[in-house]
Amino acid sequence: MNWGRFQGWLFDLDGVITPTAEAHMRAWRETFAPFLASIPGQRLYGTGDYFAHLDGKLRLNAVRDLLASRGIFLPEGEPDDDPSADTINGLGNRKNQLFGAIVRGGGVRAYPGSEVLVRQLADGGRLLAAVSSSRNAESVIRSTGLRDFFNVVVDGQMVAERHLAGKPAPDMFFQAAELLGVPAQQCVVFEDAVVGVEAGAAGGFGLVVGIDRGIGAGRLRRAGADLVLRDLAEVSLS
Numbered sequence: 001m002n003w004g005r006f007q008g009w010l011f012d013l014d015g016v017i018t019p020t021a022e023a024h025m026r027a028w029r030e031t032f033a034p035f036l037a038s039i040p041g042q043r044l045y046g047t048g049d050y051f052a053h054l055d056g057k058l059r060l061n062a063v064r065d066l067l068a069s070r071g072i073f074l075p076e077g078e079p080d081d082d083p084s085a086d087t088i089n090g091l092g093n094r095k096n097q098l099f100g101a102i103v104r105g106g107g108v109r110a111y112p113g114s115e116v117l118v119r120q121l122a123d124g125g126r127l128l129a130a131v132s133s134s135r136n137a138e139s140v141i142r143s144t145g146l147r148d149f150f151n152v153v154v155d156g157q158m159v160a161e162r163h164l165a166g167k168p169a170p171d172m173f174f175q176a177a178e179l180l181g182v183p184a185q186q187c188v189v190f191e192d193a194v195v196g197v198e199a200g201a202a203g204g205f206g207l208v209v210g211i212d213r214g215i216g217a218g219r220l221r222r223a224g225a226d227l228v229l230r231d232l233a234e235v236s237l238s
């Protein structure tokens with residue numbers, strides 16, 4: 001692979017740069033397992049629910065999609081709903097409170113292979129963007145000490161402010177490429193979630209790389225990944 005042809009390097013964050021996809025996964029489980037168990041006759045929460053309905057999506061879209069998959073209707077509520085409220089916003093706030101507690105408890109370090117690659121790319125004058133659905137992306141990336149290596153961060157906060165469509169729409173990656181000033185065809189996208197790979201594939205980027213942290217290479221390929229790796233340490237620039 002001639003990696004040198006890519007000027008713009010667009011990285012998803014959770015599960016690609018940092019192992020925080022696991023913290024999101026746990027927070028979702030701790031939100032939805034008791035919630036679903038409290039509804040008589042409702043199917044219990046399973047890990048498959050995370051990959052099918054939650055992974056990689058904007059927080060409230062994820063809540064809506066999980067509930068829709070079970071035929072559950074809840075009111076939207078308000079952004080400042082109490083985390084105990086059984087509304088879309090309340091469940092989102094409950095999950096975010098749990099996510100914050102998990103991250104504060106364990107700290108965040110980048111995957112070693114990701115940190116090495118990010119440093120090499122920045123040293124070589126490449127342009128880097130983090131493209132994450134998470135509204136916590138800035139704080140997560142700052143806690144790794146790698147924030148300054150990224151020219152741009154497009155996150156859940158920016159999506160709300162600029163009214164962008166979330167993944168699987170390609171808009172977040174387009175926004176990152178535009179802010180970097182690099183045409184899509186000269187950008188490579190790295191993603192671990194199906195909706196993220198779909199977003200990259202829909203945008204006509206130069207290369208879409210799926211990072212398989214356990215979801216399975218087949219699912220990432222079927223979503224549109226041109227190449228699947230297990231870790232960013234497999235990207236060799238020389």
Ligand SMILES: O=P(O)(O)OC[C@H]1O[C@@H](O)[C@H](O)[C@@H](O)[C@@H]1O
Pocket residue numbers: 014021024025054055056057058059062096099132133134135136137156193
């Ligand atoms: O709730 P946040 O921090 O805004 O994150 C939204 C989503 O961000 C994505 O990066 C994660 O893959 C999802 O699991 C997560 O739910």
